[in-house]
Amino acid sequence: MGKSSEIKLIGTDASHFASRVKFVLNLKSIEYEYIVENLACKSELLLTLNPVYQRVPVLVHANNPPILESLVIIEYLDEMYPDVHPILPSDPLDRANNRFWASYIDNMFIPLFEDLRKTLDKEGNDVVKKQISERTQLLEEAFVKLSKGKAYFGGDDAGYLDIVLGCFLGWVKFVEIYNQLKVIDEVRTPKLQEWANRIWSHEALKDVIPGNETLMNFYMMLQVHKPPRVI
Known part of the structure; x- marks a missing residue:
């Protein structure tokens, strides 16, 4: 598992999808770098990391491929950090x-x-x-x-x-x-x-x-x- 400081989140403040990921990161006390995206003029970084949907959020964890879509990211974080504030029920x-x-x-x-x-x-x-x-x-x-x-x-x-x-x-x-x-x-x-x-x-x-x-x-x-x- 990578260190929490290796996590970067690309999002925009108005996006409730990006807010979901922020909420989970806070619940699990995971440190991260937040990169603000301008969806009116999308960056080369966003287009490179998410060429299919070209939207936020995008989570980058260490040198792994980017994780896309808020629900997928939530479950990824829950599985990577299962011991702090579990998100999904166990049953x-x-x-x-x-x-x-x-x-x-x-x-x-x-x-x-x-x-x-x-x-x-x-x-x-x-x-x-x-x-x-x-x-x-x-x-x-x-x-x-x-x-x-x-x-x-x-x-x-x-x-x-x-x-x-x-x-x-x-x-x-x-x-x-x-x-x-x-x-x-x-x-x-x-x-x-x-x-x-x-x-x-x-x-x-x-x-x-x-x-x-x-x-x-x-x-x-x-x-x-x-x-x-x-x-």
Whole structure:
């Protein structure tokens, strides 16, 4: 195993995918060098290390080939550093359920927020908001089941799904502010609201979830480089 000082993370501050890796590195007390990438003008380093997707995060560990994609990186770090704050549950069925819901979050929940950005008409906008509300309710039910009455998806402390969903809370709050939408609240999703409050105050997540100004700058970059289709 390489030394922790040999780890480099390439990311951008507004990326919840990069935030996931930062969260895990903090939970495991792993030192690393953080290299900020400008996705509006991608560096030669990023294009060389991730020529297929050309996106962050990218983890470089010593002289090994780069590790790509946030969920892959999380599991890699968990296997390389298993003795400090295990991320995935030890039970195979619990691991399978965690991976299922991580896939749900990445493929069924988070993309709706990009759909909301791209949907300009009110009727279509309302449809997307309804879908966000319904899928958040499913996450509430998943939390109740998977947490087994404890504080986090992972039990007594943050685990795999806390990382996967928790690092998206900055964007959730951003969308709530600018779209007159309440995604997580104490009425519809009371357990998820309590969980979100705990995640926000987690010591290992301090300075990891980007602030509103960082997200607004990234959002404006998206509007320029990936504008919503008008027709």
